[in-house]
Amino acid sequence: VAGCCAKSTIAPLDRVKILLQAHNQHYKHLGVISTLCAVPKKEGFLGYYKGNGAMMIRIFPYGAIQFTAFGQYKKVIKNRLGISSHIHRLMAGSLAGITAVICTYPLDMVRARLAFQVKGDNKYRGIIHAFTTIYTKEGGMQGFYRGLMPTIVGMAPYAGFSFFTFGTLKSVGLAQAPTLLGRPCLDNPDVLVLKTHVNLLCGGIAGAIAQTISTMIQTLKYVYGNHGIRRGLYRGLSLNYIRCIPSQAVAFTTYEFMRQFLHLN
DSSP, X not given: OHHHHHHHHXXXXXXXXXXXXXXXXXXXXXXXXXXXXXXXXXXXXXXXXXTHXXXXXXXXXXXXXXXXXXXXXXXXXXXXXXXXXXXXXXXXXXXXXXXXXXXXXXXXXXXHHHHHOBTTBOSOSSHHHHHHXXXXXXXXXXXXXTTHHXXXXXXXXXXXXXXXXXXXXXXXXXXXXHHHHEEEOSSOTTSEEEOHHHHHHHHHHHHHHHHHHHHHHHHXXXXXXXXXXXXXXXXXXXXXXXXXXXXXXXXXXXXXXXXXXXXXX
């Protein structure tokens, strides 16, 4: 649920990011703002959400796997390996991100292909058609995992530092200023949780820091082979910052709320 809320919030920015980074012929000469204005004119308002159906199908298991795996990896690293402090969050977050990517990568591949299409120039008619076309024309299951390693290399630091930063800000904040930053948990008054606006702020900071560390590596997935390092790696960088801050803010805040709603504290 946290993943779906976060991705729906920034779906238009995700679409623009893919169009710019992959140098779509219809938008490659435009900047971020110009593309945001051009998409609805050329494709209608729903053009912002092209590929979002596949994204929702992907992000629900992705978010579930990532957050669940994070909790399990954190327990193993802390209890069995004896690694605690804040480092176990970094390691568990990286492993959780890698696990979620591997499990849902075919859906991400289809989502990216659909999002790259422009109205009137469609190669795929929908999610199922994209799946069958990639499978039959690009080598079966191998076709769904092209670019997996660069994605893993980019996701490991992003997920690791995202969980690490949010968890550290949360624990330090509640320890140092519990009255100012915290409130009693809805399902367990003995447990302190961050206030909603503080949760959003911490999530946004976590996303910004994680994006800063991993942007160059992640962008290799799209542009390294075609556009060169100096130009390609930084194309869409400003948009990454614009989208990652609200995305992570909404994701962590929704996750914390759902933990209370489901009585998991």
